[in-house]
Amino acid sequence: MPINKSGGADNKVPKKGALTLEALQEENDFYRGRGGISEENRSYGYKPAFYDMESGVVYPSKFANGHEAPMHVLDGLPDDVVATRLNDGKVTAVRPGVISGFMQRGHFYTREQAALATSQLRDRTQMLSDPQQHNQLLDAWEKFLVDEDYPGDLIRPVVGDSWRRCYQSQTDPELQYAPIISDTEQLNQRRTLQADLMKAANPILQRASQVLFRTDSLILLADADGLILDAKADDAVLSQARDINLIQGGVWNETTAGTNAIGTALAAAEPVQLYGAEHFCAGIKHWTCSADVIRDPHDGKVLGAVDLSGLTDTYQSNALDFAIMAARLIESNLAKDYFYSRQQVIEATRSMFVGWKTEGLLAFDRRGRLVRANQHAHQTLKQLGADLVVSPQCRLPALDVDLPLASANAPAWLQQQLTLPIELKNQRVGTLVVLSAQH
Structure with a gap:
């Protein structure tokens, strides 16, 4: 969920710099x-x-x-x-x-x-659907398509906001299924880019699939664009899900598939449950789904979503709790990997930060997240005019060693600096930037 923006009296963003x-x-x-x-x-x-x-x-x-x-x-x-x-x-x-x-x-x-x-x-707001309102919601949906109006006391805000986004993006309300990436090579490339997320989610999805055995439900992992990276369910359920491309490769953001738990959770950045008629597209209205977003423990960026779906007769109010719990467990695994990565860099750079006394040093983990910075680095960054906040939440995507092409988008100041691989036990764990203003 987004952080509550209420706060102190003036709510001013704290100044960056030395802590006083x-x-x-x-x-x-x-x-x-x-x-x-x-x-x-x-x-x-x-x-x-x-x-x-x-x-x-x-x-x-x-x-x-x-x-x-x-x-x-x-x-x-x-x-x-x-x-x-x-x-x-x-x-x-x-x-x-x-x-x-x-x-x-x-x-x-x-x-x-x-x-x-x-x-x-x-702030885990339980936004639950009400299956008893299915027919009323169908009538409200038809009215909305005619004049963009509906009974305010019937449509939940998260649904109404989503319907308006879909209408404005001209999503086809008669859509029968979501688009799908059928090219195996392209799909594998997209999944490879999400290797960390999939690794963190895999044990959770495996365990969930055992719990969901013969429940006519499936659990799904999607990236931040709504692309389904993985789907776990019985073969019979997967067969039904294929009818609307609710399977690996399906693209379920709101623009392409209308109001749905994956796409709407990603758009609203909060947990969402939808039942039948609350979906925007006609072909998906016989499904019920609950999803929550998965955030990067490093900077809070939404990485994807985990979703529990089934036909409308499988509706359970606690499905949203299940999805929320799965999202938190995946985030816990991501956090373990993040902190382990940080510790690797600290261990591998001990001698560097002791021995290099006159250079500005920045040590990043393999995903380009800043772990260490010596005192010379602060002054040199100012001399370079680098827009870099020296904090554990700083990240330079150009130093992500798992994205070889990312370096092409390095900021100008970084392109002039010496970068060295950080290795621990013959494995690369990050990147050392040796700063110099003399260029």
């Missing part, structure tokens, strides 16, 4: 009401902490006496990351590259990452 007492207060004001402050996420196991981009070390928030603090305070940070103190010893600023966030289960989350994770737990 004023900056810390700005962050608290900005993330208040969003799950990015201690009092709002403590019950989920998050503890306030600081991440040092240079060393990769995480420091729990502590008072000056060494006791753990229940909120973010600077006084307990070690001297080597402190920039300024008052005469009484109170820390007023830390050096650039120290980020406030939270520790949970041994992993560091930025405030934004923690806010995203907790918003999915706190």
Whole structure:
């Protein structure tokens, strides 16, 4: 779900730069009401902490006496990351590259990452369909196609918004099935691009298919464009799903397939359940489906969706809970891989960051996500005029080693810098950028 935008009084975006007492207060004001402050996420196991981009070390928030603090305070940070103190010893600023966030289960989350994770737990709105309204909804749909109007008390907002998007994009309401990518090579290429998502989802889909055995339902994984990457179900159910291309290769975004749980969840970026007549296209109105989006634990980007579908006589209100749970489990697997990737880079670059004293260094994991940055990097990036926020949530797609062609779109400043592979146990785990302003 999207993060709730309510927050502090002025709701100003915190300034980027060295962390000071004023900056810390700005962050608290900005993330208040969003799950990015201690009092709002403590019950989920998050503890306030600081991440040092240079060393990769995480420091729990502590008072000056060494006791753990229940909120973010600077006084307990070690001297080597402190920039300024008052005469009484109170820390007023830390050096650039120290980020406030939270520790949970041994992993560091930025405030934004923690806010995203907790918003999915706190704000899970159950948007359930009502099968009893099927005939009324059919009448409302026919009226909508004539004059774009319908009874406001009958159509749920998520459905009405979707119908309007479909109408405006001129989606065919008489469509009988979704389009499909039938070219095997093209489909395999698209699936290869989503290797991380498919790897994280596979054990969840396998387990779900066992649970769903002989339930006349199927579970589906789609990418952010609504392309079905994988489908698990009994052969009989898959046979029925083929009639509308609700199978691997089917393209189920709203523009191509109208209102449907996959496409509408992706468009609304939230969990969605649809029953029969709530679908926009005629050929899909005898199906019911529930879906939730899957987000990247690194930056919250929607990567795809997981969907539970069946014919209308298989409707169960808890299907949406099932889809939401599957999405969270997939995200948990993605998070494990993400944090493991971060730790690999930290381990592989220890000697580099100790030995290279005069160069600006940026260490990225294999997907182009920033893990480490030394002090020289901050100044050199300014000299280069690079629009790069030095944070664990920074990502440079051009450094994604799994996308060989991505480097062609590297920003101009990066094209002038030396890049070296980061290897650990004879395997590439990322990329080191050695910064120089002398070009």
